[in-house]
Amino acid sequence: MFEPSDSPRLFGLPPGADFPAELLRGLEKRMDGQPPEHWARIELFVNTRRMARRITELFVRGPARLLPRIQLVGDLGRDSLLTDLPPPADPLARRLELAQLTAALIRQEPGLAPGTAAYDLADSLAALMDEMQGEGVSPDAIVALDVSDQSGHWQRALRFLSIIRPFFDARSLPDPEARQRKVVEELVAKWQSAPPAHPVIVAGSTGSRGTTALLMQAVARLPQGAVVLPGFDADMPAQIWQGLMDDPGAEDHPQFRFARLCQELDHAPWDVSGWTDADPDPGRRKLVSMALRPAPVTDGWLRDGPDLGNLLDATGRISLLDAPNPRLEALSIALRLRAAVESGQSAALITPDRNLTRQVTAALDRWGIEPDDSAGKPLALSAPGRLLRHTAAILGQAVTPEELLTILKHPLVASGTDRGAHLRLSRELELWLRRDGPPHPKAADLRTWSERKEIDGAADWIDWIDATLLSSAATADGDLSDMVAAHLRMVRVLAAGPQGIDSGALWDKKAGEAALTAMTRLSEQAHMAGPMRFADYRAVTDAVLAEELRDPVTPHPGVMIRGTIEARVQGADLVILGGLNEGTWPEAARADPWLNRKMRAEVGLLLPERRIGLSAHDFQQAICAPEVLITRSIRNDEAETVMSRWLYRLTNLLDGLPQTGGDKALKDMRARGQSWLAQARAVEARIAPAPRAARPAPCPPADMRLTELSVTDIQKLIRDPYAIYARRILRLKPLEPLRKDADMALRGTLFHQVFERFVAEGIDPADPDAARRFMDIARAEAEADVPWLATRMVWLSRLGLLADWFVAQDAAHRADGHAPAALERSGTYDVPGTAVRLRGNADRIDLRADGSLVVLDYKTGKPPSAKQIRQYDPQVLIEAIMAEAGAFHGLDPARVTEAGHIELTTSPKWQIHALRDPNAKDPLSPEEGLQMLQALLRAYGDPGKGFMARRAMEKLTYDYGYDHLARYGEWDTSETARTVTLT
Structure with missing residues (x-):
């Protein structure tokens, strides 16, 4: 097939060429006149399965001929016929073994790392070990590094790196990367002594990994061997190639790996022959080649740029789209793909941005x-992957309402039984959990709920939940085998349902089969891990389920989405390069917890620049396609983005060559891109926006007006009448969140209960032991009502700071003639001259020695001033009115001389206001308060009065839970309300 040659055979195909098609064309030319059976003797190594499939598809199209032996470079290590090496170790088993060793080292030396990091560190060590084996770097080379480390980080890192040393021993079962390299080394040695007589070709690889580069060098030297390089830039001047070979730091250039391969083979890059005469777009190729020249020689743009010729021709089929955000970028791309389908073009979107x-x-x-x-x-x-992750997250810990409902409402749960009944019960349970549910529901809580609500058919259903989700907290850490078995048993019972006998739809379809395979594999290798904590088990589960799943139903044959490496297999009429921003293309360098850049360079491991160079090569390949659309978003969800360095170079080069039409070419590229952006905006504009709501002020009829309110409703009626309309007239209750957080409301409730119980138990505040007894009460209440340990300790600490102060203040007030007369006392009051009855509870009412009363309210936040009490928050003033009218049960009517708040903040104080004090700056008078209350209630008893939304909120941040119903945001508080009379 090949003529004898003293030099290695290196061929190249230019960027933009359809590599598989041109590879076949070159083979046809060289096999012309050869016997048909010689086609079957060709041994062809390619780098991806998709490349192999495409080559096979091209052969199938005809004419009829025998198919060469097509192999993947990555499959050499798995070929049992090439070597007598033992089979490779299972990657999952190796990672589990590393996790066990890492956890043991951390237990032995706790100062090295937190125990929760064991699996993550093991995974990182496994990745480093794979790279070392692929590049032929021994642990001794890393240990021998001369590192001056004052912080001790390197010594700690060496303790972990010592874990992987035994796996490089010849007696250890080889990892896939180690076996791959050993197989290639044995194959190279075999070829040196007995070179094959048949053609051997490596096609489509760049030699970025050490093992692959070793194979390519050996094949290029074979008598009938050849290497066909993808996207080889034959337009680069010799001095640029020489600069790449002389500068090890130029790895970020797209042609660097080819320069290094040529250097290893002692073959000049400018002497690399073309595999075929393919030259799809020489003008475009030269333009991109110049744009991507290494930074130190970009000054040659001014010298060589004018030689590029008319740049309008080179860029005539390139469009550049700068979208304002990712959403419009995606829609513009979709519109272009749709247009390609309608015109019969084949199109490929190439991007690393998933x-x-x-x-x-x-x-x-x-x-x-x-x-x-x-x-x-x-x-x-x-669906099965999400269920497995949700259930893994609750193992070994008490389930929250949010987690419970997330799992119960999963589409695969109860798929083997009557799912309708299950969903009905789940809905009823959700309503209860939102309103009254505990932070961590137990089976007894659910049974009490079902009995109280008389929920039909709930008994068996609750037993089923108890046996699966609620009992998960009792599961203890242990062997991974037991964890996997318990986990799979749980998900199978959940999928079956209360009366189901199988696993329902859990393992159905391709996703279910893949999930079952992954979990079965984990079960089979679990013995390698030994004891494990549930936190690590969740990390293991996530890693096992991280594989990609391809399950298209009816994919369109002309619309493809490809990763960057598949730019070499494009063969599409239109190529869209998406996400051309820094951090996306090229991707941001990943942090290495073990070796910095200098150390990696010294031992010969991959550098971040090498990955950038490979990504640059993929970009150079793709941008030379027949027609190209380049897209990027100017902003992402967080901030303004930075244009990809390669696109930045290209636009700068074009903009700097006005004499050859570069600036006009760039303007035209953007204009073509903007046309697709304009269509995307037009598509969105076709969606008729909902009419903007006016500020509501509904007017219900007289028979639906207010008849009963709570005392705390009065401040809402003043600030946001619409909230009272929604709650008291429409009787709409806001749904509470599923997640029970330690919020201000719970803290206020706890503090009220502690202070009320302290006073109710008759503890004498003058007793030296009073503060201790106060804290005993606080601890008991907190343990009963606050399930979060950290929050409980913080709140108890705050109560501890209040204890001595409150005891001393209460003792002083009692010595001054105050005595608690009512605690948390309820009462009702028919407001004279209105049709409204008020109801409410007074936190504390004291009886003074002269027979008058003092109304007090506990406040865990900042209490209102006298002015705010008069205008916005008259709660204590209304309670004073009710006390004087004898409205509180069991408390005789008496004159109220003082009212105020006990402020329980970091600066606590008794803030008490004297009533009817003519010398006060903002005097508070029950009589005046009653008049204002009557005027307020009469106003909202008038059928012509509207319940305006956010009438006088005082602060815009206030929200009583009905702003969404009033569509606040479509209007603001400066707008006039629209009164609507209801019938």
């Missing part, structure tokens, strides 16, 4: 187009 591809897929769904996505979606995001 969020962008998911948004594009969702946008295409509106037109019924399902792209052929090479990555698919993570198994963890499929």
Whole structure:
């Protein structure tokens, strides 16, 4: 097939060429006149499965001929016929073994790392070990590094790196990367002594990994061997190639790996022959080549730029789209893909941004187009994957209402039984959990709820929940085998349902099969891990379910979504390069907890620049396609983005060459891109926006007006009458959140209970032991009502600071003639001259020696001033009115001379206001308060009076739970309310 040659055979195909098609064309030319059976003797190594499939598809199209032996470079290590090495170790088993060793080291030396980091550190060590084996770096090389470390970090890192040393021993079962390298080394040695007589070709690889580069060098030297390089830039001047070979720091250039390969083979890059005469767009190729020159020589732009010729021709089929945000970028891409389908073009979206591809897929769904996505979606995001992750998260800990409902409402739960009844009961349970449910519901709580509400059919259902979700807290840490078995047993019973006998739809379809395979594999390898904590088990589960799942139903043959490495297999009429921003393309360098850049360079491991160079090569390949649309978003969800360095270079080069039409070419590129952005905006504009709501002020009829209010409702009626309308007239209650947080309301309730109980138990505040007894009460109440240990300790600490102060203040007030007369006393009061009855509870009412009363209210926040009491928050003034009228049960009517608050903040005080004090700055008078109350209630008893939303909120941050119903945000508080009479 090949003529004898003294030099290695290196061929290249230019960027933009359809690599598989041109590879086949070159083979046809060289096999012309050869016997048909010689086709079957060709041994072809390619780098991806998709490349192998595409080559096979091209052969199938004809003419009829025998198929070469096509192999993946990555499969050499798994070929049992090439070596007598033992089979490779299972990667999952190796990671579990590393996790066990890492956890043991942390237990032995706790100062090295937190115990919760064991699995993450093991995973990072496994990745480092794979890289070391692939690049042929021994642990001795790393230990021998000369590192001056004052902080001790390197010594701690070496303790962990010592864990992986035994796995490099010849007696250890080899990892896949180690076996791959050993197989290639044995194959190279075999070829040196007995080179194969048949053609051996490595096609499509860049030699970025040490093992692959070793294979390519050996094949290039074979008598019938050849290496075909993808995206080889034959337009680069010799001095640029020489600069790449002389500068090890130029790894971020797209052609660096080819320069290094040529250097290893003692072959000049400018002497690399073309595999075929393919030259799809020489003008575009030269433009991109110049734009991507290494930074130190970009001054050559001014010298060589004018030689590029008319740049309008080179960029005539390139469009550049700068979208304002990712949403419009995705919609613009989807519109362009749809146009390609309608015109019969084949199109490929190439991007490393998986969020962008998911948004594009969702946008295409509106037109019924399902792209052929090479990555698919993570198994963890499929229905069985989500159920497995949700259930793993609750193992070994008490379930919260949020977690409980998340699992119960999962589409696979109870899929093997009557799901309708299950959903009905789940809805009833959710309503109860939101309103009255405990932070961590138990089976007894659920049974009490069902009996009180008389929920039909709930007994068996609650038993089923108890046996699966509620009992998970009792599961203890232990062997991974037991954890996996318990986990799988739980999800199977959950999927079956209360009366189900199988696993329902849990393992159905491709996603279910993949999830079952992953969990079965984990179960089979679990013996390698030994004892494990549930926190680590969750990390293991996430790692096992991290694989990608491809399950397209009817993918469109002409619409493809590809990763960057697959730019080499494009073969599409239109290529869209999406997400051209720094941090996305190229991706941001990942942090290495073990070795810095200098140490990696010294031992020969991969540098961040190498990954950038590979990504740059993929970009150079893709941008030379027949037609290209380049997209980026100017802003992401958080901040303004930075244009990708390669796109930045290209636009700068074009803008700096006005003499050859570069600035006009760039303007035209953007204009073509903006046309798609304009269509995207037009598509969104077709969605008629909902009419903007006016500020509401509904007027219910007289027979629906207020007849009963709580004392605390009065401040709401003053500030936000619409909230009273929604709550008391429409009888709408806001749904409480599922997650029970330690909020201000719970803290206020706890503090009220502690102070009320202290006074109610008749403890003498003058007793030296009073403060201790106060804290005994506080601890008992907190343990009963606050399940969060950290929050409980913080609140008890605050109560401890209040204890001595309150005891001393209470003792002083009692010595001054005050005696508690009523605690948490309820009462009702028919407001004279109105049709409204008030009801409420007074926190504390003291009886003075002269027979008068003092109304007190506990306040864990800042209490209102006298002015605020008169205008916004008249609660204590209304309670004084009720006390004087004898409205509180068991408390005789008496004159109230003082009212105020006991402030329980970090600066506590008794803030008491004298009533009817003519010398006060803001005098408070029950008589005046009654008049204002009557005027307020009469006003809202008038059928012509509207309940205006947010009438006088005092602070815009206030929200009584009905702003969404009033559609606040579509209007603001400066607008006039629209009164609507209701019938």
